[in-house]
Amino acid sequence: MIRGAYVVLAGLFILTPLMVVCVVAFTSASFVSFPTPGFSLRWIIKVLADPAFMRPLANSVLLGLAAAVSAAFLAVPAALALARGGFRGAAEIEAFLLSPLSLPALILSIALLFYFSRLGMGAGFIGLLVGHTVIVLPYMLRTVLAVARGADPALEEAAFVLGADPWRSFLHVTLPILRPGIVAGALFAFLVSFDEVAVALLMSTVSTMTLPVAILNHVANNYDPAIAAISLIKIVLVVAVLVALELGFGLDRLMLSRRRP
Amino acid sequence: MRRSTVALLLAPAILFLLFGFLAPIAVGLGESLRAGLGLYGKIFGDSYYLEVIASTLALSAVVTLISLAIGYPYALILARARGWRKAALLLLLVAPLLVNVVVRSFGWMVVFGRSGLINAVLAAVGLPAIDMLNSWTAIVIALVHVLMPFMVLSIAATLEALDPALEEAAATLGARPLRTFVHVVVPLSLHGAVTGSILVFALCMGSFVTVMMMGGNSTMVLPLLIYQQLTVAGDQAFAAALGMVLLATVVAVFWLQGRLVRSMRS
Amino acid sequence: MALNRLLCLAALIASAPFAAAVAQDKIVVTSSGGVWLESAKANFAACFKERTGKEAEILLSASNEIMQKLRASPGKPPLDVVVLSETDAIRAGQEGLLEKITVEKVPNIKDVPEVFRKQWNDFATIQNFGAMIVMVNGEKVPNPPKDWKTLIDEVAAGKYGKRVSFPSLTMPWGPMFTWFLTTLYDGNEDMVFQKYKAMLPNIAKYWVSPVEALNMFAAKEIDILVYWDGRAYAFAEENKWAKAYIPEPGAFQSAAMLAKPKGAPDLAWQYVDCVLSPKAQLGHAQMVKYPIVNSTVVYPPALKAQLTPLERVRQPDFQVIIQKVPGWLDRWNREIR
Numbered sequence A: 001m002i003r004g005a006y007v008v009l010a011g012l013f014i015l016t017p018l019m020v021v022c023v024v025a026f027t028s029a030s031f032v033s034f035p036t037p038g039f040s041l042r043w044i045i046k047v048l049a050d051p052a053f054m055r056p057l058a059n060s061v062l063l064g065l066a067a068a069v070s071a072a073f074l075a076v077p078a079a080l081a082l083a084r085g086g087f088r089g090a091a092e093i094e095a096f097l098l099s100p101l102s103l104p105a106l107i108l109s110i111a112l113l114f115y116f117s118r119l120g121m122g123a124g125f126i127g128l129l130v131g132h133t134v135i136v137l138p139y140m141l142r143t144v145l146a147v148a149r150g151a152d153p154a155l156e157e158a159a160f161v162l163g164a165d166p167w168r169s170f171l172h173v174t175l176p177i178l179r180p181g182i183v184a185g186a187l188f189a190f191l192v193s194f195d196e197v198a199v200a201l202l203m204s205t206v207s208t209m210t211l212p213v214a215i216l217n218h219v220a221n222n223y224d225p226a227i228a229a230i231s232l233i234k235i236v237l238v239v240a241v242l243v244a245l246e247l248g249f250g251l252d253r254l255m256l257s258r259r260r261p
Numbered sequence B: 001m002r003r004s005t006v007a008l009l010l011a012p013a014i015l016f017l018l019f020g021f022l023a024p025i026a027v028g029l030g031e032s033l034r035a036g037l038g039l040y041g042k043i044f045g046d047s048y049y050l051e052v053i054a055s056t057l058a059l060s061a062v063v064t065l066i067s068l069a070i071g072y073p074y075a076l077i078l079a080r081a082r083g084w085r086k087a088a089l090l091l092l093l094v095a096p097l098l099v100n101v102v103v104r105s106f107g108w109m110v111v112f113g114r115s116g117l118i119n120a121v122l123a124a125v126g127l128p129a130i131d132m133l134n135s136w137t138a139i140v141i142a143l144v145h146v147l148m149p150f151m152v153l154s155i156a157a158t159l160e161a162l163d164p165a166l167e168e169a170a171a172t173l174g175a176r177p178l179r180t181f182v183h184v185v186v187p188l189s190l191h192g193a194v195t196g197s198i199l200v201f202a203l204c205m206g207s208f209v210t211v212m213m214m215g216g217n218s219t220m221v222l223p224l225l226i227y228q229q230l231t232v233a234g235d236q237a238f239a240a241a242l243g244m245v246l247l248a249t250v251v252a253v254f255w256l257q258g259r260l261v262r263s264m265r266s
Numbered sequence C: 001m002a003l004n005r006l007l008c009l010a011a012l013i014a015s016a017p018f019a020a021a022v023a024q025d026k027i028v029v030t031s032s033g034g035v036w037l038e039s040a041k042a043n044f045a046a047c048f049k050e051r052t053g054k055e056a057e058i059l060l061s062a063s064n065e066i067m068q069k070l071r072a073s074p075g076k077p078p079l080d081v082v083v084l085s086e087t088d089a090i091r092a093g094q095e096g097l098l099e100k101i102t103v104e105k106v107p108n109i110k111d112v113p114e115v116f117r118k119q120w121n122d123f124a125t126i127q128n129f130g131a132m133i134v135m136v137n138g139e140k141v142p143n144p145p146k147d148w149k150t151l152i153d154e155v156a157a158g159k160y161g162k163r164v165s166f167p168s169l170t171m172p173w174g175p176m177f178t179w180f181l182t183t184l185y186d187g188n189e190d191m192v193f194q195k196y197k198a199m200l201p202n203i204a205k206y207w208v209s210p211v212e213a214l215n216m217f218a219a220k221e222i223d224i225l226v227y228w229d230g231r232a233y234a235f236a237e238e239n240k241w242a243k244a245y246i247p248e249p250g251a252f253q254s255a256a257m258l259a260k261p262k263g264a265p266d267l268a269w270q271y272v273d274c275v276l277s278p279k280a281q282l283g284h285a286q287m288v289k290y291p292i293v294n295s296t297v298v299y300p301p302a303l304k305a306q307l308t309p310l311e312r313v314r315q316p317d318f319q320v321i322i323q324k325v326p327g328w329l330d331r332w333n334r335e336i337r
Helices: A002-025 A042-049 A051-085 A090-102 A105-118 A125-150 A153-161 A166-195 A198-203 A211-221 A226-248 A251-255 B003-035 B038-044 B047-080 B083-098 B101-112 B117-124 B136-161 B164-172 B177-206 B209-214 B222-233 B236-265 C002-022 C035-052 C063-072 C086-094 C107-111 C148-156 C174-184 C189-202 C210-218 C229-238 C267-275 C278-288 C318-335
Strands: C026-031 C055-060 C082-084 C125-137 C224-228 C242-245 C251-261
Touching: A002 A226, A002 B047, A002 B083, A002 B101, A002 B136, A042 A051, A042 A226, A051 A090, A051 A125, A051 A166, A051 A211, A051 A226, A051 B003, A090 A125, A090 B003, A090 B177, A090 B236, A105 A125, A105 A198, A105 B003, A105 B222, A105 B236, A105 C063, A125 A166, A125 A198, A125 B003, A125 B136, A125 B177, A166 A211, A166 A251, A166 B083, A166 B136, A198 A211, A198 C063, A211 A226, A211 C055, A211 C210, A226 A251, A226 B083, A226 B101, A251 B083, B038 B047, B038 B236, B047 B083, B047 B136, B047 B177, B047 B222, B047 B236, B083 B136, B101 B117, B101 B136, B101 B209, B101 C210, B136 B177, B136 B209, B177 B222, B177 B236, B209 B222, B209 C210, B222 B236, B222 C318, C026 C035, C026 C082, C026 C267, C035 C055, C035 C267, C035 C278, C063 C082, C063 C086, C082 C086, C086 C251, C086 C318, C107 C267, C125 C229, C125 C278, C148 C174, C148 C189, C174 C189, C174 C251, C174 C318, C189 C318, C210 C224, C210 C229, C224 C229, C229 C242, C251 C267, C267 C278
Parallel strands: C026 C055
Antiparallel strands: C082 C251, C125 C224, C125 C242, C125 C251
């Protein structure tokens, strides 16, 4: 009962402003206004047919996935060491690995731009990927670390004692335990990269422009319902991904530790 | 774990940040920093800047606490949900992040505005209208709205890693649900709550677009000052100095929080 | 096998920047998004393609980011033709990041009156300009004041309630608007800040981002908004309740500055010349609804009625503004709150 009331209230809080956006996406007017004078699909169709939005959308998806994967390869081993290591300086190393969280992306992006120019590399996908991996690494590290610290180290030891080599015990015992942390971290990594604009602004080229940059440049000079339409398209895209994941793998299996009965 | 294993596991992340984070800051900002050491005196010797730093910290703290209070129950429900219900809860949670900040703030304007939805409801039940737009309240609500996923998913991840056998064992041993919750679930999800708080706090300290769009004439935060220096004044050195102050402030808060958690545990 | 593939990939990645430098079959130019991008494609890049047979790739980029990119690699710009704000164009010229525009390289510049380039020492030229004017909700304010000073005093007196928005000094063109106000008050800065302060209780918000301003106006949270002319007229055309007008004695000129960075190939001059050509200029004005600078262009009457005439705008003194900005910004942050 209480739970039901809470979900309804939380849902209202989250959805009310977003419903406005969804309605605006179907407006027939040329300007953002509410209530809308009439309904049409013109903005949805315009955005779907416009390479100025669709190419950046594809770039952003690719970049988000690449950043999430890179962050996972860097952060999971580090989180394991930090959770199990118990060595001197662990706290300082953890603070260092989390520090990109606290530098404003505006400053990081300018620094990266000058750094890459100094190295003779221009803006481009590599610069974007490095910048975004720096930004999302702390998210992955923190979520994996939280799960690793809560997990029971005895399990891995048991596997080790039972004769599994470290790699196999990592693959079959540790990784499944860490899975909720990795999935949450990857989700953050993707969403943060998908919405990141400061680094993307300076590192984008014509062919690697990301969606937030395209949107920012669009609204800077034209304020029309295309932005509402693209937001709606992103939501539909995520719905599709969730449905595919649920049908393909089962979200439970992806998001829960494998220790469950 | 052997020392060499620890080093091997940590090396990739540390090296990556050395080359991709520290080196750029050193190379890119070295000059503007050298040019502007006196700028730090300007910042710390001026009550205006200290006031802005304080309000930035206060805003982040308030948003973090509210996100924790609202987000914890959501995380509990999300972690226990299965199948399609879980997918729906997850979608609901991350939806705000998918909607561009510009149209999201228009959505809030329709909700909060003087002729908005909330005031329409208030008028219908005969209550006076409230003016929430362009205020700290509006900023806090909009930030909680968009940052809550970071809190909820961090907590949910630790809850999902929790062995249900533990709770069952507690129940079998005769513990009442509330006792099980307080003594078993909460302590084990503490790491998640700390993680969520760190992420929400740091994101809040860096956010300026929401503050710019939802705030009023008197709502100023540090990242917005940085943005002004870059876009209006074109003063990169001062922007960099303010950025370093922001970085130092957040690192100091993390350090304090780390000590607090450690002393709580021992 | 896997290693081979990895090495190939590494070689490819490493050679990518060089490949781009060798292939001189396209140039990269900047533009704003939306209708500006459409116009740049249809008018400027099309002309460039027709003349040279080569592509002009258009990167959406704002002035502030362009400046960062030019400063990061002086002499080897990643952009071949740029569109900057007025103050950034002056700064870039002074920092030696731009090349002078001459009649030999850009023949069409002869038809661009000197007033559009003088302040920039020919390092940049205005490609189109606009003005900041007043939008009102005609249903709530049927007879808005005819001049700026009356408007400001009436707002300060609370005649329109807290339903007014002016541009903040902290938005990129805020200093130019502030300069314009000083010209109304005999150059008295203190007076302008007093007026800003006096209006504050009756200002819903001094707007920082153009979209929040239009958000407030479209949601009818405000009845009076000081805003860009092109977009104000376009909004009023679609929403009959909205009106837009230029108060006396006119408005300040705000412009998009066209420039070629130092080190960009000579091919880029062709694009600059294209932007200033009569045909492309007229096409641009028709699409973006802002006046252009080539004096040989004759507007069709319907279009002419929508464009702010040159006589109604004053060009700010940008040298003065650049020097004043840091102090003004500081004062604004402390006083106007």
